[in-house]
Amino acid sequence: MAGGERREMKVTIVGLGMGHPDTMTAGVRRALEEARLVIGARRVLESLPETVTARRIPAVAAEDIRRLISENEALSPVCVAMSGDTGFYSGTAKLLALLEGAECLPGLTTVQYLAAKLGRPWQEVRLFSAHGRTCNIVGSVLAARDTFFLTDGVSTPAAIARALCAADLGDAELTVGERLSYPDERITSAPAVELTETEFDPLSAVWVRCTAPRTRLLTGGLPDAEFLRGEVPMTKQEVRAAVLARLRPAPGETFYDVGAGTGSGGIELALLDPMARVFAVECLPEACDLIRANRKHFGAYNLMLAEGTAPAALSALPAPDAAFVGGSRGNLAGILDALQKKNPRVRVAVSAIALETLDEALRALEQLGFENVEISQISVSRAREAGRYHMMTGLNPIFLLSGQGAGA
Numbered sequence: 001m002a003g004g005e006r007r008e009m010k011v012t013i014v015g016l017g018m019g020h021p022d023t024m025t026a027g028v029r030r031a032l033e034e035a036r037l038v039i040g041a042r043r044v045l046e047s048l049p050e051t052v053t054a055r056r057i058p059a060v061a062a063e064d065i066r067r068l069i070s071e072n073e074a075l076s077p078v079c080v081a082m083s084g085d086t087g088f089y090s091g092t093a094k095l096l097a098l099l100e101g102a103e104c105l106p107g108l109t110t111v112q113y114l115a116a117k118l119g120r121p122w123q124e125v126r127l128f129s130a131h132g133r134t135c136n137i138v139g140s141v142l143a144a145r146d147t148f149f150l151t152d153g154v155s156t157p158a159a160i161a162r163a164l165c166a167a168d169l170g171d172a173e174l175t176v177g178e179r180l181s182y183p184d185e186r187i188t189s190a191p192a193v194e195l196t197e198t199e200f201d202p203l204s205a206v207w208v209r210c211t212a213p214r215t216r217l218l219t220g221g222l223p224d225a226e227f228l229r230g231e232v233p234m235t236k237q238e239v240r241a242a243v244l245a246r247l248r249p250a251p252g253e254t255f256y257d258v259g260a261g262t263g264s265g266g267i268e269l270a271l272l273d274p275m276a277r278v279f280a281v282e283c284l285p286e287a288c289d290l291i292r293a294n295r296k297h298f299g300a301y302n303l304m305l306a307e308g309t310a311p312a313a314l315s316a317l318p319a320p321d322a323a324f325v326g327g328s329r330g331n332l333a334g335i336l337d338a339l340q341k342k343n344p345r346v347r348v349a350v351s352a353i354a355l356e357t358l359d360e361a362l363r364a365l366e367q368l369g370f371e372n373v374e375i376s377q378i379s380v381s382r383a384r385e386a387g388r389y390h391m392m393t394g395l396n397p398i399f400l401l402s403g404q405g406a407g408a
Contacts, residue, residue, distance in 0.1 A: 010077035011069060011099055015086040015107020018181035019203075021049050023108045031105055032079050037072050039065050040081030048081070062094040069099070085109040089129040089150060110205045111148045114177045117187060118207070122148070125207075130155030136252070137163040139302050141172060141210050142274035149206040157200045160208070161192040167301040172210040179203050214299030217271040220244035227264050228294050232287045234262045235326050238380045239351060239398050244268060246349040246374070246402040247322040249276065256281060256320045258310050258335055259327020263291035263303065266324075270300040278302060279317050283309040283329070311338035322347040332357070333364040340368055344407020352399040361401050370403035 012031045017023035024032075032038060032052045038045065042058040055075065059065050069078055086092040086104045088111075096102060115122040126144040128135055131152040137160055141147050151157060157176045164172050170193035178186045178201040188195075192208075215222075221241030227234060235243065243265055249255065252275045257266030260280035270278040280291050280303055288307050295303050306313050310325075311334045319342040328335055332350070339346045348370070352358040358375075365373050377399055381392040 008076075008101075009069070009073050011080065011102040012077065012105060013080045013082060013086055013092050013095060013099075013102055014105045015082050015084055015090070015092075016044060016047065017084065017108035018110065018113050019044075019047050019083065020181035021047070023113065023181050025105070025107065028105050028107060031077075032081070035077050035079035037075040037078045038081055039068055039078065041083070044081045044083050060091070062091060062098055065095060066098045082107070088127070089131065110150065110177070110180060111207075113180050114148075114175070114187075114205055114207055117177070117180075118175065120146075122146075130160075136275055136277070138167045138169070139252075139273075139275035139277070141169065141208050142214060142299075142302055145210060147208045147210070149208070151202075151204050151206060153202060157204055157206050158196055158198055160206055161195040161198075164192040164208070164210075165196055167304075168296060169210060169212060169301055171212065172208055175207040175209070176200050177205045177207070180205065212299055212301070214274075214301075215271050217268060220268045220272065222264070222268060224264075226298075227262050227267075228290055228297060229262060230286060230290050232261050232284070232290050233327075234264050235351060236380065236395060236398075239378055239400065240265055240268055242376070242378055242400055243324050243349045243351065244272070246400065247324060247347055249273065249322060251275060253277075253321035254318055255279070256314070256317070256323035256339070258314075258323060258325045259329070260291055261287050261326060263287075263294045263305075265326060266291075266303050267294055267298050267300045269324075270303040271298060274302055276302060277304070277318070279304050279306045279320075281306045281308070281310050281313050281317075283307065283313070310335045314338050314342065317342075319343040320346055322349075324348075325350045328357075332360050333367075336361075336364050336368055336370075340370075340405045340407065344405045346405045347402070348404070349400060349402045352401065353396055358399045358401070361399075365401060365403050369406045371406045373401065373403040376400045 014028045037055045039057050041060050045056040082090050085107045088109045125146040125148050127148050128140050129150040131150045172192045174192050175189040221237050224237050254277045255269045256279050258281045260282045263280045266278045266280040350361045379397045381394045383390040384393050
């Protein structure tokens with residue numbers, strides 16, 4: 001330029017919407033038509049109208065896009081084309097950190113388009129992308145009545161349906177939108193149980209509506225009477241509340257309830273956070289039946305039953321962040337060792353009625369090198385009516401031990 005002047009580079013990141021030109025905003029179309037160079041994924045570039053420059057360079061990685069812009073400064077203004085909206089699971093965030101002064105123009109998102117097609121509001125929908133990332137499908141669905149998923153070749157609509165059926169949520173309604181905005185778009189609605197083997201187009205989105213009843217907890221200690229009991233021993237309300245306090249559960253963690261009995265401890269962990277994964281480990285058939293019944297009774301669908309005797313039954317489970325051992329069948333040291341091998345920093349809580357179990361638990365925790373070992377005795381008395389009086393009746397005292405693995 002005259003006098004060595006350098007014109008300021010203008011870069012606009014635009015959201016193209018659904019892919020069909022009709023879903024592109026007027027502002028985005030104008031920016032594209034004014035651009036002398038457009039950069040984006042090959043599929044995105046191929047969807048651009050003929051009125052947009054033929055100078056189109058395919059690139060996806062943020063560093064590659066920055067390099068191409070730097071190498072083509074003479075072609076300002078430049079547009080970087082993104083599918084959907086620039087703020088919804090988009091590569092825009094990484095790109096903005098590399099491009100000082102770049103502007104953004106939003107686009108129509110898949111959830112907006114599908115919501116309009118279904119005549120539904122979407123301000124309270126939980127939004128998740130399973131595209132190229134691990135997604136907690138069951139937890140996501142339990143977190144809200146309506147959940148929206150962007151899918152990929154692994155987390156397909158059928159895979160989402162199978163995950164829900166495995167969690168006893170087969171009645172949840174799935175609405176699958178295929179090739180939305182294109183002339184051959186298709187929208188299918190059916191219960192999850194009917195879609196487990198159905199093949200859908202790779203360009204699909206899934207809206208899950210789940211109205212299964214669920215109990216919500218902010219703190220532990222559900223009344224004992226709310227659980228289905230049978231003849232299986234159960235950790236009492238006051239002890240359960242103390243166990244949860246010792247385990248210090250955090251959002252999205254994985255928990256074991258070993259020797260689960262009725263499943264009361266694991267169910268409370270599951271109800272505290274729908275995104276938690278909880279495994280109730282139990283070997284007695286009658287107890288397993290009760291765990292299944294209580295799981296359904298409370299809507300604790302993020303609790304999974306692992307039938308078998310610990311520690312062998314733990315081998316196929318994902319590593320725990322924390323574990324409650326309420327029953328060990330004489331394998332306590334082996335169970336604690338297995339827990340620490342799965343996660344060297346695992347947090348544990350162990351309940352003991354007998355003095356011998358207390359001694360065994362303390363020795364095992366010390367020998368395995370657990371840190372911050374604490375021991376409490378919990379003695380609870382409950383009032384019962386005796387005519388017009390109330391008398392206190394004591395429950396069996398419980399020893400509660402806790403600690404954390406000392407590994408790296």
